[in-house]
Amino acid sequence: MRIERQVAIVMPIVVHQYSLSKDPQVTTTNRPISQETLDRARALGTSTLYEAAQLPSIDVDCAIRSIWAGAVVAGEAFPVHCAPADNLALHVALELAPSGSVLVAATSDVVTGFWGEVMTTAAQIRGIAGLVIDGEVRDIAAIRERKFPVFARGICMRGPAKGAVVSVGESISLRDTQVARGDLVVGDDDGVVVIPRAAVEKVMAAAEARAAKEARIMEQLAEGQTTLELFGLSQWRR
DSSP: OOOOOBOSOOOOOOSBOOOTTSOOSOOOOSOOOOHHHHHHHHHHOHHHHHHHHOOTTOBOOTTOEESSTTOOEEEEEEEEEEOTTBOHHHHHHHHHSOTTEEEEEEOOSBOOBOOOHHHHHHHHHHTOOEEEEEEEEOOHHHHHHHTOOEEEEEEOOOOOBOSOEEEESSOEEETTEEEOTTOEEEEETTEEEEEOGGGHHHHHHHHHHHHHHHHHHHHHHHTTOOHHHHTTOGGGOO
16 A cells, blocks of 8 residues: 655654663674675675565565665664654764664655755764665755765655654664664665575575576577576467
């Protein structure tokens, strides 16, 4: 079912309020995902990772897309839940998220420009790898110029409030996709996937095998074979 996003401005409700000096339970016992794994995940791409994973709902809603062509990101998820029309949680996350993290933000159905040039600049200085947000952003030209990977539902110039936080560093849901801190987030022109941390090693191995198989298919196509032959579909010839 399509969920229509509201355009009315509403006052946010404080669900959880954190001071900047208080760390809201963001600890993790997992070792960091290696840079080699992140590099390979970017190279393999979201479609290959998704097909190889064979896991339900790891593909983020396809309406959440890169705001500039060619953006690619891979990193560990740092989940954020913004209050309606309010981006304070993202400001808190910029101080708490480790370098290399991908901020993954749930919002609400109130259309607001949750992120822009100032926060992009702050994120790059902090070493944040990118942003995935189930909401809107603004200052698109500046973000594109900085080549900061942002994957968003839409664009809106309307600025947010800064008075409430739902959660920072705690597990969230982006529609049907569950996101926990430390999950592998990969985004590119095809969309975004979130791979549970416990499944990363297995999924990467399966994705490498799939990529090798597809490379062989490309060779066979160059040799003159057809997709009907390679995929066992010759019975459909007429």
